[in-house]
Amino acid sequence: MTRYKFKYFTDNFVTTRRVILGITGIVAFLILWKSAESFEWFRRGTMPDPLKVPGALMDEWGSGRLIPAIESSLIHYLWGLGLGTILGFFVGAFAATIRWFDDFHIYLARLLRPIPPLAWVVFAIAWFQVSHAGAAFVISIGVFWVNYFATYSAVKNVDPRYYELAQAFGQGSYLIRSLKVTLPASSPGILAGVRTGVGQAWMTLIAAELLGVPGMGQEMNSAAGVGAYEAVVVYMLAISAVYALTDMIFSFIEHQILQWRP
Amino acid sequence: MATVVDLNALGFQYPNSESWIVRDLSFSVAAGEFLSMVGGSGVGKSTILRLVAGLLEAQTGSLEVTGKSAEGRRRRGLVFQDGRLMPWRDVAHNVRLGLEGLNLSTDIVNQRIDEVLNLTGLSDFKDRWPHQLSGGQVQRVGIARALAVQPDILLMDEPFSAVDTITRQSLQQELVRIWQASGAAVLFITHDIEEAAYLSDRVIVLKGQPAEIVHERPIEIERPRQRNSEELFRLAADIATYL
Numbered sequence: 001m002t003r004y005k006f007k008y009f010t011d012n013f014v015t016t017r018r019v020i021l022g023i024t025g026i027v028a029f030l031i032l033w034k035s036a037e038s039f040e041w042f043r044r045g046t047m048p049d050p051l052k053v054p055g056a057l058m059d060e061w062g063s064g065r066l067i068p069a070i071e072s073s074l075i076h077y078l079w080g081l082g083l084g085t086i087l088g089f090f091v092g093a094f095a096a097t098i099r100w101f102d103d104f105h106i107y108l109a110r111l112l113r114p115i116p117p118l119a120w121v122v123f124a125i126a127w128f129q130v131s132h133a134g135a136a137f138v139i140s141i142g143v144f145w146v147n148y149f150a151t152y153s154a155v156k157n158v159d160p161r162y163y164e165l166a167q168a169f170g171q172g173s174y175l176i177r178s179l180k181v182t183l184p185a186s187s188p189g190i191l192a193g194v195r196t197g198v199g200q201a202w203m204t205l206i207a208a209e210l211l212g213v214p215g216m217g218q219e220m221n222s223a224a225g226v227g228a229y230e231a232v233v234v235y236m237l238a239i240s241a242v243y244a245l246t247d248m249i250f251s252f253i254e255h256q257i258l259q260w261r262p
Numbered sequence: 263m264a265t266v267v268d269l270n271a272l273g274f275q276y277p278n279s280e281s282w283i284v285r286d287l288s289f290s291v292a293a294g295e296f297l298s299m300v301g302g303s304g305v306g307k308s309t310i311l312r313l314v315a316g317l318l319e320a321q322t323g324s325l326e327v328t329g330k331s332a333e334g335r336r337r338r339g340l341v342f343q344d345g346r347l348m349p350w351r352d353v354a355h356n357v358r359l360g361l362e363g364l365n366l367s368t369d370i371v372n373q374r375i376d377e378v379l380n381l382t383g384l385s386d387f388k389d390r391w392p393h394q395l396s397g398g399q400v401q402r403v404g405i406a407r408a409l410a411v412q413p414d415i416l417l418m419d420e421p422f423s424a425v426d427t428i429t430r431q432s433l434q435q436e437l438v439r440i441w442q443a444s445g446a447a448v449l450f451i452t453h454d455i456e457e458a459a460y461l462s463d464r465v466i467v468l469k470g471q472p473a474e475i476v477h478e479r480p481i482e483i484e485r486p487r488q489r490n491s492e493e494l495f496r497l498a499a500d501i502a503t504y505l
Contacts, residue, residue: 161346168315168340169360171413176363184350260350262393 048229053237056230065219070238073133073215075207079203080139085194087140095148096155097174097182109148117142117204124208131177135205135213142204143197148194154186188261191254199249202243266329266337266414267311267314273322273472274313276310282472283309286323289466291415291447293329298450298458301468301505307451308343310473311419314449315340329414333362339408339446340464341418345400349391351391351448353403354379354388360411378406381440392496405440422457430450431489455505459498460487467504477504 030050037047048056060066095102095109120141122133128134148206162181166172171180216235223231272287283306301307302334313325315338325335342464347356354375354498382402391476392400401421408416429473434500438461441448452458457479458465467477479501483493 048419161342162342162348164317165346166359168338169407171338171359174310179314179484180359180362181348183349187350213461260352260393262391 001027017149045227046229048233050233052230053233054154056228057234057237058246060219060234061107061233065118066234066238069214069219069235070242072132072207073217073239074242076135076139076208076213076215077201077205079132079136080205081143081192081197082142083136084201085147085197088144088193088197089151089190090150091144092151092156093178096152097178121208130212132213135215138208139201139204142200144201144261146197147193148188150196151186154189157189158185159180188258191257195247195250195254198246199243206239211252241251263292264328265290265365266298266327268326269314269323270325271323272313272320272325272480274309274316274318274320278387284313284474287473288323289478291449293414294445294447296448296450296461296463297451299468300452300458300465300501300505303453303471305371305454305471306473307468308386311339311340311417311449311451314358315414327415334366334370334478335413336360336364336411337414338487339413339416340419341404341408341416343420343423345404345421345424346401347395347400347407349392351392352388353384353390353392354456356392356403357407357410359407364411365498372411374410377458378409379444381409382406382458383436396442397425398433401425401433402436402461405437409440410443413418413446415446415449416441418448418450419424420451420453423452437461455492455500455501456494459494459501460489460502463498468503469505477501 014169033047033050036042037049041047042130057066068108091105093103109199117138120138124137125132158181162185163177166176166177166181205215206220209215210221212221216239220232220235221234268290270288273282273285275282287310299307299310309318313320314327316327317340318418325404329337348352349357350429352457353429357375358371362373366374375388376385379388382405383401384402384406387395387403389401392403395403403419404421406453437448448461450458450461453502455465465479465481466475467479468474468477479497481497483491483497487494
């Protein structure tokens with residue numbers, strides 16, 4: 001009983017300490033930020049005032065720019081993330097399980113992999129103009145490689161003893177083995193790749209939008225152009241909030257799928 | 263007596279290997295018989311079991327697995343040394359593995375799962391994940407999975423070698439009970455001669471490379487057997503002289 005009480009006390013202490021120190025960290029950051037603005041640590045007019053950010057948020061909301069920008073970004077994001085994830089998964093899975101396909105694609109993969117997704121912006125504009133499709137295309141490239149490598153490595157590392165088990169119980173064909181062994185056994189690695197892709201997609205998205213595709217990145221660029229740096233911070237915080245939300249949703253789904261893990 | 267497994271002059275070598283694991287190996291397992299195969303490490307016991315299981319293919323000789331009609335059943339049920347449960351399936355779904363693809367109705371599948379879980383004393387663990395089970399329970403799920411396909415022969419590859427002595431002895435007792443209740447033959451691989459003598463109707467001793475049967479001994483001690491009986495000790499000691 002005493003031990004449980006002690007554990008309850010220590011758990012509570014750890015949580016409370018985390019909350020207090022976490023809030024203190026944010027306050028310290030705001031003080032540092034405000035000081036940088038007040039004491040002009042950077043070129044005058046380029047450091048936003050943290051106290052003006054809530055006002056800027058209301059302005060952006062009221063002007064009707066914030067929500068459409070988020071919606072537009074989400075369209076690029078979801079298309080790019082979806083396409084990159086699906087293609088990366090299938091190419092990685094086929095390469096890891098079909099020998100001739102592995103040999104067929106390996107040099108091509110080594111050639112294309114080092115090219116940063118943003119290097120494709122030139123072609124994205126040439127092929128799709130400044131459009132949703134162009135942004136989704138650039139995002140999907142980054143997401144593709146993350147998922148391709150995660151899937152390839154997860155599938156390659158499936159313990160071959162499970163294949164022997166499946167064969168011993170009459171589940172030996174490629175399709176059945178893939179569904180009953182390969183997919184579940186490699187799911188932790190595959191989902192880790194998908195989660196990395198969820199973050200990677202945001203980074204590429206904003207960079208792609210800074211080049212002119214409508215969305216939060218473009219709004220940030222426009223705001224910076226007229227010196228409205230508080231508005232830039234509003235969009236940065238919006239990105240952070242949307243990312244946190246998508247990561248939370250994904251984390252929940254991942255937890256549901258992988259509930260078999262210790 | 264009807265046989266369920268017949269090996270005739272079987273020869274096997276691994277790809278890219280010069281040496282034969284077995285050559286001209288012949289033996290059979292009678293329906294309902296408990297046959298143990300003992301031998302030192304690396305002699306090829308597990309390879310022989312995998313040949314019988316159909317996981318490996320012999321280069322020479324013949325291997326026949328016969329028995330009752332295979333409709334809705336599989337002739338062989340394999341129990342692995344490491345239990346080998348799929349960690350992403352709960353106990354009931356691990357047991358279900360061999361039943362998938364047999365065109366059985368859901369009711370029959372569920373009934374079979376309940377039967378074997380009951381037989382192996384795992385009814386209360388149906389929904390558990392493998393990581394929530396003890397080593398002994400993992401092995402029992404492995405046995406239940408093999409029994410669910412209603413095999414003519416249960417192929418067991420040193421199934422109790424990774425568990426502690428007390429668990430091993432209790433699993434051995436349970437295995438005898440399960441074997442008698444199921445009516446299936448058992449081909450049991452072990453390096454523990456006392457275990458083989460305690461469990462089996464017949465013991466064959468393998469030695470050499472390629473592996474040969476150097477001794478074959480029917481165990482005619484009445485069941486239930488006393489684990490610490492002098493007769494069993496003497497028999498085990500005698501079998502050990504052939505290793």
